[in-house]
Amino acid sequence: MLSLDYSDIKRILCELVLIVALGVVVGLSANVGLLQRVLSGQGVPLLSESETAERNDSYPEPVSLQQTKQLIADKAALIVDARIGELYEQGHLPHAVSLPLSEADRRLPELQAEVAPDRPILVYCNGYGCPDSFDLAMKLIAAGYRRVLVFEGGFPEWRDAGLPIEVTESGP
Amino acid sequence: MKTPWLVYHGCRLVLGAVFLYAGVSKGLDVTGFAGDIAAYRILPYLGNYLLAATLPYIEIIAGALLLANRRVRPAALLCGLLTLVFIAALLSAWVRGLDISCGCFEPGAQTGIGEALLRDLALLVLAHFTFHLSNRCLPARKN
Numbered sequence: 001m002l003s004l005d006y007s008d009i010k011r012i013l014c015e016l017v018l019i020v021a022l023g024v025v026v027g028l029s030a031n032v033g034l035l036q037r038v039l040s041g042q043g044v045p046l047l048s049e050s051e052t053a054e055r056n057d058s059y060p061e062p063v064s065l066q067q068t069k070q071l072i073a074d075k076a077a078l079i080v081d082a083r084i085g086e087l088y089e090q091g092h093l094p095h096a097v098s099l100p101l102s103e104a105d106r107r108l109p110e111l112q113a114e115v116a117p118d119r120p121i122l123v124y125c126n127g128y129g130c131p132d133s134f135d136l137a138m139k140l141i142a143a144g145y146r147r148v149l150v151f152e153g154g155f156p157e158w159r160d161a162g163l164p165i166e167v168t169e170s171g172p
Numbered sequence: 173m174k175t176p177w178l179v180y181h182g183c184r185l186v187l188g189a190v191f192l193y194a195g196v197s198k199g200l201d202v203t204g205f206a207g208d209i210a211a212y213r214i215l216p217y218l219g220n221y222l223l224a225a226t227l228p229y230i231e232i233i234a235g236a237l238l239l240a241n242r243r244v245r246p247a248a249l250l251c252g253l254l255t256l257v258f259i260a261a262l263l264s265a266w267v268r269g270l271d272i273s274c275g276c277f278e279p280g281a282q283t284g285i286g287e288a289l290l291r292d293l294a295l296l297v298l299a300h301f302t303f304h305l306s307n308r309c310l311p312a313r314k315n
Contacts, residue, residue: 015246016253023230031202038221059207062217066202068236128216152210152217 017038027170036065060123060137060148065161068093068122068151077120077149089168093124093158096166101125101132104139112143120147127154180305184248187298188238191251195231197278198224208275212265230254244306252299259292 004012028035063071070096071077079096081088088098099107115121121140125133137148151157159165198205206224209215215223231254237247262274266285274288 009260012246015243016250017245019233019243019250020230023288024226025228027199027229030199034202035221035225038218059204059211061203062207062210062220064217086293131213134211134213150210164202 060134060141060150063122063149063151065153065157067149068124068153068158069163071120071122071149077122077147078115080121080136081124081155082123082125082136083130083155087126087155091159091165091167092155094164094166098123099136101136101139104125104136108139108143115145117144118146120149121145122149122151124151124154124158127156128152130154176305177309179301181308183298183301183305184238184241184244187295187302188235190235190295190298191231191254192235192239195228195235195247196276198275199228199232202228204278205275206281211270211275213270214261214263214264215270224289238302241310244310245303248280248299248302248306252303255292255295255299259289259296262289262292 031085072079075095079093081092081096082099082101082104084102085098086166088096088100092098101112121137123133123137124142125131125136133150133152133154137150140148155165202221202224205228206220209220209223210217230250234247234250234254237243238251256277258274262285266289270285274283274285276283276288276291
């Protein structure tokens with residue numbers, strides 16, 4: 001039977017905290033470059049196509065506002081808005097196409113006919129806490145798209161950064 | 173009687189090896205691990221990366237201490253506490269109906285939530301026996 005007195009408990013907890021602190025310090029030191037890129041809003045360098053193929057990722061890659069800006073400027077990815085059509089019409093990222101999650105299953109074959117599987121696709125929705133972009137990204141990966149990115153900050157982060165948005169005029 | 177001694181060292185070695193392996197496999201692909209954490213939709217963007225950068229090294233140190241038979245009680249307690257946190261995260265994902273891989277070992281590896289929960293419960297048992305039996309099987313200075 002284990003009997004622990006106060007000094008034992010104190011010592012165990014102090015050593016536990018030291019282990020955690022050491023792990024945090026080593027982890028932060030080992031990944032300082034990566035974390036600096038994330039903190040500065042540059043995000044993580046996008047993988048080359050060969051690296052992506054090697055990794056055989058089963059999850060979308062998170063990207064930052066800065067990376068999203070670059071991807072849109074370079075026209076390097078298809079930008080997909082996963083929100084409902086009404087929100088898309090009120091304002092969306094430049095060049096984005098609308099593909100609400102609720103319509104994904106029906107419209108995926110149409111997308112596959114138009115967009116090659118090696119074309120990078122960036123998905124966004126209504127910011128942190130909005131799961132639709134991630135869920136749509138998973139569907140795109142399942143459909144065979146090899147480079148799927150998620151901009152977690154979504155439309156709110158883009159809009160709040162003062163970046164240009166496009167509005168779709170509704171029909172008469 | 174050799175039984176407690178065998179149980180103690182068996183639990184210690186398996187627990188240490190599992191945590192060391194988990195830490196190394198995640199530490200080799202921090203970005204991929206951040207993606208796995210992001211799938212839980214619990215932390216913000218930066219939080220995913222901070223946890224992905226630090227957690228593997230905490231696991232590596234705890235696992236290495238267990239394998240080396242040094243500071244066993246704090247290391248076993250830490251493994252147990254981490255496992256409880258993992259179980260809570262898995263349960264929250266399960267309750268929210270998320271169909272994700274657990275992110276327990278190699279990033280992107282396809283392990284379902286149910287399988288991961290069972291494995292974590294087994295790890296809790298190992299941590300429990302390692303912690304409690306260390307008192308009987310180790311001199312105080314190693315404990």
